[in-house]
Amino acid sequence: MIWLDTLVQGVLLGGLYALFAAGLSLVFGIMRLVNLAHGDLIVFAAYLILVGVTMLGLSPLVALIVAAPVMFGVGWLLQSLVLNRVLGKDILPPLLVTFGLSVTLQNGLLETFSADSRRIPAGTLEGASIDLGLVTVGVMPLLTFLSAVAVIVGLNALFYRTALGRAFRATSDDAVVAGLMGIEPKRVFAVATGLAMAVVTVAALYLGMRANFDPSIGPARLIYAFEAVIIGGLGSLWGTLAGGVIIGVAQTVGAAINPEWQILAGHIAFLVVLLVKPRGLFPRAVD
Amino acid sequence: MLLETRGLTASYGQFRALFGVDVTIAAGECVAIIGANGAGKSTLMRAITGILRNEPGMVLHKGEPIGALSPAAIMQRGIAMVPEGRRLFPSLSVEENLLIGGQMRKVAGPWSLEAVYDLFPILKERRRSPGTALSGGQQQMVAIGRALMSNPELLLCDEISLGLAPVVIRDIYAALPKIRAGGAAMVVVEQDIGKALSVADRVYCMMEGRVTLAAPAAAVTRAAIHAAYFGEAA
Numbered sequence: 001m002i003w004l005d006t007l008v009q010g011v012l013l014g015g016l017y018a019l020f021a022a023g024l025s026l027v028f029g030i031m032r033l034v035n036l037a038h039g040d041l042i043v044f045a046a047y048l049i050l051v052g053v054t055m056l057g058l059s060p061l062v063a064l065i066v067a068a069p070v071m072f073g074v075g076w077l078l079q080s081l082v083l084n085r086v087l088g089k090d091i092l093p094p095l096l097v098t099f100g101l102s103v104t105l106q107n108g109l110l111e112t113f114s115a116d117s118r119r120i121p122a123g124t125l126e127g128a129s130i131d132l133g134l135v136t137v138g139v140m141p142l143l144t145f146l147s148a149v150a151v152i153v154g155l156n157a158l159f160y161r162t163a164l165g166r167a168f169r170a171t172s173d174d175a176v177v178a179g180l181m182g183i184e185p186k187r188v189f190a191v192a193t194g195l196a197m198a199v200v201t202v203a204a205l206y207l208g209m210r211a212n213f214d215p216s217i218g219p220a221r222l223i224y225a226f227e228a229v230i231i232g233g234l235g236s237l238w239g240t241l242a243g244g245v246i247i248g249v250a251q252t253v254g255a256a257i258n259p260e261w262q263i264l265a266g267h268i269a270f271l272v273v274l275l276v277k278p279r280g281l282f283p284r285a286v287d
Numbered sequence: 288m289l290l291e292t293r294g295l296t297a298s299y300g301q302f303r304a305l306f307g308v309d310v311t312i313a314a315g316e317c318v319a320i321i322g323a324n325g326a327g328k329s330t331l332m333r334a335i336t337g338i339l340r341n342e343p344g345m346v347l348h349k350g351e352p353i354g355a356l357s358p359a360a361i362m363q364r365g366i367a368m369v370p371e372g373r374r375l376f377p378s379l380s381v382e383e384n385l386l387i388g389g390q391m392r393k394v395a396g397p398w399s400l401e402a403v404y405d406l407f408p409i410l411k412e413r414r415r416s417p418g419t420a421l422s423g424g425q426q427q428m429v430a431i432g433r434a435l436m437s438n439p440e441l442l443l444c445d446e447i448s449l450g451l452a453p454v455v456i457r458d459i460y461a462a463l464p465k466i467r468a469g470g471a472a473m474v475v476v477e478q479d480i481g482k483a484l485s486v487a488d489r490v491y492c493m494m495e496g497r498v499t500l501a502a503p504a505a506a507v508t509r510a511a512i513h514a515a516y517f518g519e520a521a
Contacts, residue, residue: 163390169378170387177374179358180336180367182391182437 005135006256007249012137014228014248015145016210018241019203020221021228022151023196029235030172030192031087036098039222040105041197045071045204046213047113050120060120060205068201075197079190087189102218109215120208144206151199152241158195159237168192172235227270233280242281246273289314289472290335290366290441291347295354297327297334304330306496312441317463317473319487319504321480323516326493328476329371332445336368337361363392367439371446371476373430375418382414384429389436396438397469403432406462424455431459435466442466443474448482460486480512494518 024038035041045067052063082101086093128139159165167188171178175185207213207221224247231246232239247266254265273281290312297305305327312318322328333339335346336358343352348364362368367388375384385403404411407428413421418429427447434442448456456479463486467473477483484490484504492500492515500507500515 163386166379166383166387166390169383170376173376173378174374176338176358177370177376179338180362180370181387181433182359182362183387184357184359 002256006252008135008137009141010249010252011245012141012145012248013252014241014245015141015148016203016206016244017224017228017247018148018244019144019151019199019206020225021232021240021244022148022155022237023199023203024222024225025229025232025235025237025240026155026199027193027196028229029237030168031189032091033083033087033094033189034091034098034226035083035193035196036095036222037102037105037218038098038200038225039220040102040109040218041071041074042200042204042207042221043213043215043218044074044105044109045197045201046120046208047109047118049201049205049208050118053120060122060209063120064201064205067204068198071197071201072194075200076190076194078197079193080186083193084186084189102222106215106218113215115214115216117212117214118208119212120205122209125209140206140210144210147202147206148241148244151202152237155195155199155237164191224266227266230280231270231273233283236280236282239280239282288312288347289349292331292335293345293347295331295334295341295345297330297339297341299330304496305334308493308496308498310491310498310501312472312474314440315467315470315472316488317467317475317486319483319490320474320476320493321478321483321490321512321516322493324478325495327496328493329445330496331493332368332371332443332474332476335361335443336366359391362437365392365394365437365440366443367434367437367441368443369427369430369434369445369447371449373423373426375426375429375433377417377419379418380415381410381418381421381429384418385410385432385436387436388433389438392437394438398435398438400436403435406435406465407432422455424451424458427451427455427459428462431462431466435469435471439471441472441474443476445476446478447475448477448479456482480516492516 020042024035027033027035048067048070049063052058052066053060082097083094086097125140129136130139159168167183171183171185171188178185227247228243229240231243246269250269251262251266255262288311292308292310295305295308308331320328334341337356338358341354343355346354353361379387385400409425410428410432413425418426447459460482475483475486487504490502490504490507491498492512494515500511
């Protein structure tokens with residue numbers, strides 16, 4: 001029974017990693033851009049929510065609803081003013097720019113909020129749990145996982161059922177011909193990054209309520225997110241959820257064997273998947 | 288004049304592909320642009336649609352300079368293109384490929400999903416298939432339909448018969464008069480001179496980035512075309 005419990009906890013933890021990764025997957029899927037500041041943007045959004053909760057007295061949910069449009073705007077501006085200028089055939093300039101952004105964000109947050117670790121207070125949610133018969137799960141991890149599923153379902157619906165999603169996919173396929181269809185690829189990219197940042201805000205809420213955070217933890221979140229995206233297969237949103245779950249389960253199983261193995265086990269699972277299926281579990285047919 | 292180029296030049300890096308091209312297209316007419324491989328026909332299409340940017344005044348739409356506009360802005364003025372090689376979106380189904388052609392320019396006109404399916408009934412049967420799962424000829428039908436969905440005033444068809452079987456080319460050309468009946472002006476870029484002349488009102492022949500012949504299709508002689516096409520006396 002202890003193993004079932006470990007497995008369930010791992011799956012739920014995977015929800016958090018999938019939330020980290022969904023925005024990265026979205027942006028990579030549409031414009032082949034790897035945003036090295038993704039983890040720091042999650043932390044930035046967590047501080048934004050923290051300010052809403054502690055200084056403005058909002059509940060975490062209301063703070064999320066306020067912060068998400070702000071982050072959409074941040075993403076839209078970031079893409080329009082910065083990243084659109086460096087996107088091109090060469091993948092190096094966007095990598096360098098987002099790396100620089102990562103360093104800037106970390107130091108800006110350090111300057112503003114100090115290196116003290118903080119946490120978004122979640123009230124009674126923090127210790128609440130539900131007895132599901134065979135296992136008992138925390139309400140917070142369960143909410144995290146359900147949010148991840150909701151985000152993936154929502155993004156999929158947007159991608160495959162709306163005109164905007166059609167424009168996303170068409171631009172991803174062939175930006176030149178998308179232009180001939182009256183679509184401005186750079187505007188599509190700006191909306192996509194805005195959307196990714198709104199998803200990042202959801203990830204930030206759970207990151208900040210679940211455990212302590214400080215300005216330095218962004219890059220590690222980026223690694224988990226990146227691994228989840230690669231395991232799932234580039235550009236596949238359901239694959240990203242699966243990738244998150246695989247890392248989550250590997251980490252909890254590793255931790256159950258020896259607590260020191262938690263992080264290592266996740267990375268090893270990533271390497272094993274990469275060895276067996278270099279294109280990930282659910283690669284897109286066209287690339 | 289619906290569309291006009293004035294002294295249009297274009298380059299790919301150091302390589303100059305167009306040298307002062309003057310072309311006019313009136314509303315509702317069908318213009319054929321013929322020429323050998325590398326004559327600059329496709330480059331001309333890329334310059335008109337904004338894929339290659341130019342000086343603003345080199346391309347005029349209804350007298351307004353559009354040479355420096357983006358492809359999206361030019362498309363929204365009613366200039367649609369069937370690109371060389373068809374270039375359907377692989378991630379989109381046949382129906383989605385058609386829908387995306389019209390989603391950024393919604394104007395009243397003869398063309399809709401139903402009208403395109405009436406023109407090419409096979410596409411209705413295949414509408415849920417990925418666009419790239421179709422045969423070359425069917426893909427060309429999708430590419431034409433996709434361009435029509437925006438109800439353009441000018442339809443540019445770049446090499447619509449290239450790489451297709453003769454029987455398929457016949458089907459595609461059979462559809463062109465129906466498209467013209469919708470009122471759009473057309474430019475047909477072709478290497479197949481006979482096919483081009485069969486549908487066109489006027490013909491331009493290009494060679495090495497220049498227009499070497501401009502004439503009404505009915506009046507043009509084989510000798511004139513031969514001279515313009517190959518740059519030698521017939």
